[in-house]
Amino acid sequence: EAGVAQSPRYKIIEKRQSVAFWCNPISGHATLYWYQQILGQGPKLLIQFQNNGVVDDSQLPKDRFSAERLKGVDSTLKIQPAKLEDSAVYLCASSLDPTSGRITDTQYFGPGTRLTVL
Amino acid sequence: AQKVTQAQTEISVVEKEDVTLDCVYETRDTTYYLFWYKQPPSGELVFLIRRNSFDEQNEISGRYSWNFQKSTSSFNFTITASQVVDSAVYFCALSEAQEGGSEKLVFGKGMKLTVNP
Numbered sequence: 001e002a003g004v005a006q007s008p009r010y011k012i013i014e015k016r017q018s019v020a021f022w023c024n025p026i027s028g029h030a031t032l033y034w035y036q037q038i039l040g041q042g043p044k045l046l047i048q049f050q051n052n053g054v055v056d057d058s059q060l061p062k063d064r065f066s067a068e069r070l071k072g073v074d075s076t077l078k079i080q081p082a083k084l085e086d087s088a089v090y091l092c093a094s095s096l097d098p099t100s101g102r103i104t105d106t107q108y109f110g111p112g113t114r115l116t117v118l
Numbered sequence: 119a120q121k122v123t124q125a126q127t128e129i130s131v132v133e134k135e136d137v138t139l140d141c142v143y144e145t146r147d148t149t150y151y152l153f154w155y156k157q158p159p160s161g162e163l164v165f166l167i168r169r170n171s172f173d174e175q176n177e178i179s180g181r182y183s184w185n186f187q188k189s190t191s192s193f194n195f196t197i198t199a200s201q202v203v204d205s206a207v208y209f210c211a212l213s214e215a216q217e218g219g220s221e222k223l224v225f226g227k228g229m230k231l232t233v234n235p
Contacts, residue, residue, distance in 0.1 A: 056222065106165055
């Protein structure tokens, strides 16, 4: 079974530029998450989708960050304009829809995108 | 508010030593889940274990074992006979159920384990 795919793996931009990250979850997983992991810290949830609807975006800096999951599968996270403090690893995770009756909705993570803002 | 504390930030051991990673959590929920994830240098978070709040049985998986004690709000992780490949950052996480059945994870700050040959 293929895991969570993310691209690009690395991105370097200058402040005030825009950047977008892509995520393809594990096949059949209805719930998708974006996390921000700053160096030396644990991941922090930015946004959670259930199919193509937003479940939780309370920690997403909406003045510069946006995310979409139009067809309930792939997702894109965008930062516009980027700030120095946005330098971090952006992790995507997915989990099964618990209403399907499957046992677990443990989150499985992709390899992440390391963003450096200069 | 939930909180996960991993008091140790970094541990270094020699191969074949046993090592225990501590995790203490705070929650007001009666139903919650605890997780351990491993993050090797490649960066991907690897799921190790999930335990619900109603199951206090300790678990062993090969060289890995977990000790869950609700009385002390701890979920400690022990690696027996450590190997160089165990070198990674380990995260403890706490999840609470939300409407619709999905979960929200709160992570600790992680503990970097270095196993030297």
